[in-house]
Amino acid sequence: MTDIAALLAPLVALRHDIHAHPELGFAEHRTARVIADALRAAGLEVHEGIGGTGVVGVLRAGNGPRKIGLRADMDALPIDEKTGLPYASRHEGCFHGCGHDGHMAMLLGAAQALAASLAADPSGIDGTVHFIFQPAEEGQGGARAMIEDGLFERFPCDRVYALHNWPALPAGTIATRAGAIMGAADKFHITLRGRGGHAAVPHDTNDTLLAAASLVQQLNTIIARNTPASANAVLSVTQIHGGHAHNVIPGEAMVAGTVRTFDPVVQDRIEQRMRQIIAGIEAGFEVSAQLDYDRYYPATINDADAAEDALIVAATVGTAQRAPEPAATSEDFSFMLQARPGAYIWLGQGVGENPPPLHNPHYDFNDAVLETGLRLHLALARHWLAPQE
């Protein structure tokens, strides 16, 4: 059996080194090099530069046809760290505030542990493990970039899994669910244009600000009046811009925001209602409107069998829990789950009463759960690639 305990201290050191040197999406050059070097040192076949800065490590044993993909994300966030930790970010405006440094350490540790155990006993698994390190999870679609670059043609997978640390769950708890686990994220940007003019002569203008005010109110009726109560949908208007002088009615105003959903039917309905409301605003206020509606991340939908398997496996390394509901945040592992069956899994890492949430400047990955995540990756691979009699 591999001595996992001996791997942990170097993995924590590596996690702190990556934490001190965070890199934003598609710029993870140093990070990818550190990961690739460590995978190579562990004896894996390593492929770099997939979908930009993506890295894949490959381990094979036996002749079995099964293939599993395990994913970690590599990018940091464009925010300033406020933890005051000795290994805090050395790059201003860049911070591992979502724990992707921990995700890499856990997946790398699983690769090291599996490689060592196969060197001692190659009969441990029968098939192929692809250790996938993806760029740019935070809004830029690094998973999609890897898929478009031939990820699953070059590294076929009949199951894919990803872990994300979850501060709201206690350390050691592992949770997932069949079906939707994270929301679809859409953003909208509406530009209203009309004839600007003197504020004292409004009848000679088209008031884009009054149109914007009415638009914001009407957009907020969509969730309340056009989606079922069970749909778990969110629409938030987050920006209104227009005007620069007290005596000028501006000829242009902008309204923007985000929509979060878990069901494509609901998502379609919201966009349809938005277009109808905008058409009504154009007619009612004699303005023209341009809508840019961008569905940037789809909902993260777990395969039911893959999620059930994950819960069975999770119970062998921690406390398994069926997540009662999805989270409204989003995740670009959704693109991998659209391409291959699999599941996205939350790894509890919370300590204390009110731990800092993800994307908070005081957040840090909890090194105490690194071993659980490592063992979970390892157990998922061993489960899917178990030698058949």
Ligand SMILES: [Zn+2]
């Ligand atoms: Zn994040």
Ligand SMILES: [Zn+2]
């Ligand atoms: Zn994240």
